[in-house]
Amino acid sequence: MANSTTTMAPTAMLRSDHISNLSDTQEKVLSLLPFLPALLSFLGSSQIIYMVISQRQWQTPYRRILLGLSCSDLMASAQFPLQAFLLPQQTSQRVWAIGTDATCSALGVAQQLTFVSAWYNGMLSIFFVMTVRWGVPDRIFAQHYEPVMHVISIGFPLITAIVGAVMGWYREISVGMGCWISKWPEGCGCNEGETGECCQSQLVAWIVGGLPSLLTFTLILCNNLLVFCHVYTTIQRGRQNATTRQIIVQASTQQQTQPKRSFSLRRSVAPSSEDPQLKRIRAVATQAFLYVGAYLITYVPAMAVRIMESRDYDAEDEDEIFPLLVLQSLTFPTQGILNLLVYVRPTYLRVRKDFALESKWWAFRRAMYGDRVVPRHRQGGNQRQTRRHTQFGIGQSSTTSNRGALSFLRRSTAGKNATPQQQQPEPSTTPAAPATTTTTTVTQQQHEPHDSSSIGEFAADYDESIQHDDGHNDDFPVDGDVATCNTGSQPDASMQGGATGNEVSDRSWDQKASRKGKVEAARPNVDKDRVEPLTIADRHDGAESFLDEGDDSAAKHEGY
Structure with a gap:
């Protein structure tokens, strides 16, 4: 017994406050719990790294920051389950400790490097607040801000980890299982019955770990509060503007003599009452909040344990905080899988909408692998012509749908019945400025891009669901209109009786105009020298025709 005692370092003598009162079963539970969440986190971080690198999608600041975050999570997930086993066997009281002082020092370095994840989470929140709140473009962000973020996020933890290994900071911690800054300098102690100088490990731990963690925690909360306030204000302003526009349009339509046209106009304005850009901003803000949630789930229990250790909690108090230690073992290794779920969420929602018959697991795999x-x-027939938005970027055109089939049927029917003069009409010498102006306004309102390329790049996966809502045109024909359209293409009795081509074309034009509510449409016998002013409904019909013909143009705006 004396020989074994002499081989141990002076600080290895276990004092009463360093003896854990946990049972062997509780220690085994704490040792085995991190394996499953760490494995899932390792796979999640690896998947994000693969998705970003394999398709060369690191050109944007958002993905580069997420790439650095995932690399840090990958290292943390690999080392956390090993902490209970790599503790020094000669000095540790843990049931499965089989390591040495060197393995404990290596664990301390790895533990210090996990703060890279905390720094990158803070930088990610800065990215969101700068792009959403202040609209900083990707180019400006990448040139002036991103390099400093990478230097701080990687440089500070790396330098302090190396300095700690050289200075001998790392030893087995008092609360929980692992090695970090503890009992430094060697042989220190200011408690009763201890000799030597007072330990400086708590001060060093606060400088290199505690204060940066609190700084990033505060930074994340403040930045997301700014994002929330901005999104809330923007949405409320957009709703007020939409309500004002709808009231003005409804008041104008009441002056018309055709109730059907007024009702059709109100229905057509309703889908565009909320600007799609508001939905994009709200989508980006939701994504930012989810990343914050993943950060809080991961770090709050671990921060609570370390703060309690700094407040004179030690090994003999572990039974009092055993539930907190269990929670830390389950949540601390999970950030990789949580970030993966947040990262693929926009694409997953779009895939679930476009492929409603497929399972959720299939949609999740589609979101990851395209x-x-x-x-x-x-x-x-419920799919649409879209661009394939996956986490790999914007691909080629995807599956088409039958949404535009009826409008194509109307156009093809009109084309069959039209004469060559009607197919290629002469340009009118009389300007129609009101119609052109209003059509341009409606078009810009529905497709105007945001100045910041970050929002468009980040929220591209939401554009499909936005197109489902805002691109919908209530004036598409229903079953009755299909019958009318088919009837318009069949020859009637007058046609078989020798009606001319112009007369047939006139009747076809009348049927189409009546079907869409255009009772004021031009007739062949209208005096061309007299120009009738266009009503608001007529102007909107022009914009509506642009929307009918603009299925392809809408897809072009999805990936701006």
């Missing part, structure tokens, strides 16, 4: 995951069910 078109390599082939649909297993025939989706019918």
Whole structure:
């Protein structure tokens, strides 16, 4: 016994306050709990790294910051389950400790490097507040802000980790399982019965770990509060503007003599009452809040344990905080898988909308691997012509839908019945400025891009769901209109009786105009020298025709 005692370092003598009162079963539980969440986190971080690197999608600041965050999470997930086993066997009281002082020092370095994740979470919140709140473009952000962020996020933890290894900071911690800054300098102690100088480990731990963690925590909360206030104010302002526009349009339509046209106009204005850009901003803000939630789930229990250790909690108090230690073992290794779920969420929602018959697991795999995951069910006619927005970027055009089939049927029917003169009409010498102005206004309102390329790049996966809502045109024909359209293409009795082509074209034009509510449409016998002023409904019909013909143009705006 004497020989074994002499081989141990002077600080290895276990004092009464360093003896844990946890049972062997409780220690085994704390040792085994991190394995499953750490494995999931390792796979999640690896998947994000693969998705960003394999398709060369690191050109944007958002993905580069997320790449650095995922690399840090990957290292943390790899080392956290090993902490209970790499503790020094000769000095540790833990049931499965099989390591040495060197392995403990290596664990301390790895533990200090995990603060890279905390720094990158803070930088990610800065990215969101600068792009959403102040509209900083990606180019400006990448040139002036991003390099400093990477230097701070990687440089400070790396330098302090190396300095700690050289200075001998790392030893087994008093609360929980692991090695970090503890009992430094060697042989220190100011408690009763201890000799030597007072330990400086708590001060060093606060400087290199505690204060940076509190700084990033405060930074994340403040930045997301700014994002929330900005999004809330923007949405409220957009709703007020939309309500004002709708009231003005409804008041104008009441002056018309055709109730059907007024009702059609009100229905057509309603889908665009909320600007799609508001939805994009709200989507980006939601994504930012989810990243904050992942950060809080991961770090709050671990921060609570370390703060309690600095407040004179030690090994003999572990039974009092055993539930907190269990929570730390479950949540601290999970940031990688949580970040993956947040990262693929926008694409997952779009895939679930476009492929409603597929399972949730299939949609999740499709969101991660794109078109390599082939649909297993025939989706019918509810899909649309879109660009493939995956986390890899914007691909080629995807599956088409039958949404525009009826409008194509109307255009093809009109084309069959039209004469060559009607197919290529002469340009009118009389300007129609009101119609052009109003059509341009409606078009810009629905497709105007935001100045910041970050919002468009980040929220591209939301554009599909936005197109489903805002791109919908209530004036598409229903079943009755299909019958009218088909009837318009069939020859009637007058046609078989020798009606001229112009007369047939006139009747076809009348049927189409009546179907869309254009009772004031031009007739062939209208005096061309007299120009009638266009009403608001007529102007909107022009914008509506642009929307009918603009299925392809809408897709072009999705990836701005």
